[in-house]
Amino acid sequence: MAKNKKRTIRTIPQERTPMPEQPAHERVKNFAEVACGFSAESALREAERCLLCPEQPCVAGCPVGINIPGFIRKLGEKDFRGAYDTLTDTNLLPAICGRVCPQESQCEGVCIVGDSLEPVAIGRLERWVGDTAIAEGWVNIPYIEPNGFKIGIIGSGPAGVACAADMAKAGCEVVVYEAFHQPGGVLRYGIPDFRLPNAVIDAEVNNLSKLGVKFECNTLVGRLFTIEQMIDEMDFDAVFIGTGAGYPTMLGIPGDSLNGVLSANELLTRCNLMRAKEFPSYDTPMPIARRVAVIGAGNTAMDAMRVCLRLGAEKVYCIYRRSRTECPARAEEVHHAEQEGVEFHWLTNPVAVLDDGSGGVRGMRCIRMELGEPDDSGRRRPVPVPGSEHDFETDLVVFAIGTNANPIIGQTSKLRLNKRGYIEADDNLATSMAGVFAGGDIVTGAATVIEAMGAGRKAAGSIKNYLRIRDCSRDYGSEKSLGVGMHFGLGLGEQNFARVRVA
């Protein structure tokens, strides 16, 4: 790379480096990854497309504020380890985020190159660095000085692991509790192998274990012990709740309790976590349907449809009441689903599931919609077209129309919830209980993996403040401003204090 020459929009490679993919007709028959990943040459070429501009809008566009030009610069200089180090300063899970972040609406969406050309493929570069680190066995274990604090994390999904990583690096003893028998949360049960292979989750979770984070599976916090018990009896100095919003929204139409109707969560959990796709080697069943209708057009719906194709469905319909413009899924996922043969029915809403007389599904009655005035979300509200009912023949109906707060923590603690059942947290993600913080979907409602990770990291910052652990990202003020409040050259604000618990 010509270091001295300033890159301009005219000098960089104009075309975005293509991502090698399994051809659609082959990949619908397997669960291997669709996007195969960059080669080193492709990564170097794509790295050259970054202008290394001083404005760095991508950093602001990233929910966790990764130093994106920094890692791309190191990558371009063939300092791959350096690129990994830069990435892991802010994000310990690059191989996961590079795969599942909606980059087009975050870093890549604000990339200056994107003003005139296609934006730099930041996500693909991040993934390449993350994969290279896994292949090379790189782990960044900083020197950690134990500080004696014990942090409990509830849920091993993206919010939980992000918080756990930060607290472990700060020197705390961290225990992550997970109700399932394997850690990872939605990364494990929700996102299918062809988007995020299990081996990648294992590798990244292993890195956290090397930081000293303890994972305790098979633990349902709230029922096995309560959050109050964690603080009062189990000696946790702070607790972070990242239990997510997994409670599926029901269809609420006639026939929705028929045996061929299930939530995308159930379908995905059966196939991903419980390996129903390998039935009967694995005991959990998932019957193969010939025709499947999936309701909804978010990322979960896309995953459900593509899983059904791989399980052997001949026909998969996507039923969505709005139009393609309003579809909330990542652009790449919709594109992949289309390539694989999913039939999209935009502006279509189900009104009833039709039963086959023996408890199963024979079809689904739908109505056509048209777009009216914008609603609260700013998207045009779909309204039914009278008399436009029509039937689909289908054997399986999968609904992916949103989720609600998980109720268990609310049922078992005195934490204040909002009226929709989500945990109330202030701007610092502190809940109504001292020392208890919450973040991710359980606070905001369903969102993305990286937003949950951002919340986990933000909560980690708040926990450090709460415990008065020195946080290098925080400005403690100069010696002068603190003046008399100094002890042995340390400001009072950054000292640990002993908590006195009054029963």
Added chain:
Amino acid sequence: MADAIQRASFEILGREDFSEVTYSLVIHHPMMARAAKPGQFVIVMSHESGERIPLTIADFDRKNGTITLVVQAVGKTTKEMQQACKVGTTLYALVGPMGVPSPVGAAKKVVCVGGGLGVAPIFPQARGFKEHGAYVIGVLGFRTEKLIFWQDKFKACCDELILCTDDGSAGIKGFVSNGIELAISRHRDIEEVVAIGPPLMMKACAETTRPHAIKTIVSLNPIMVDGTGMCGGCRVKLGDQVKFACVDGPDFDAHKVDFSDLMMRLRRYAEEEKAALHRWSENCRMKDVVGSVASDPPSPAQIPPDLMRELLELPDAYDEVPGG
């Protein structure tokens, strides 16, 4: 799996076989023994490639740090566990206690009804009511005298115990619903009936108490995956409401439960379950053949093929006649 992840081992400390198909497992889990309350359940995975099955906690011993599960060998997983779960072995996964605990504080006079496999999970409720000072009438249903278990445990916590057998070989001849009628005829002031058993039995109990307008609670056990309110597979209909048995239950008002919906949904994977059981028992038979050729001493846990055939012909738990 990531090797750095600590795996708790859930050791089986005790086992008792009540009949050819029913067995109890006493599992070491001090924390759960401390947390468990009547009416709650666990999810078990016996091995890494197994399925997650919900089982009601039949007993818990805080002093010894154990919980007890009673299992009926009806499908592939439960039959496989019957062979594999010996004292000293461990379960791959065990999570709980799950579900909302049954309120056992308020009522002064209650009837606790258990039919067949429901006899075990009704025990902690009967004991819980007794501990709260209620007058407890136990109604237990079995197919025949030979299948009766835990009679002494119930005697210790029930003020009255009514045994029902389908063939009249012990107690009264008839179903648990006959037992409930007997209890109602003797006591005019029954405040609550709690019934656990196969869906048909619970439905019969609901219909028995409905004309008397006695509050009746049933514990539902639909198909579950996670047990944490995430998959929606365990949804049940209560009037026009949809509830999740795992986080909203498992106890519900029997007079509102849509039992036909419940029974239909229990058959969701009937075909796959049957196929899995068939495949597995074929394998067992093959092992038997290979074993006899190699003239290995027959292991007591191995089920002889003719018995296996007999077991296979047993109706599944959900088909059971009222009364167990």
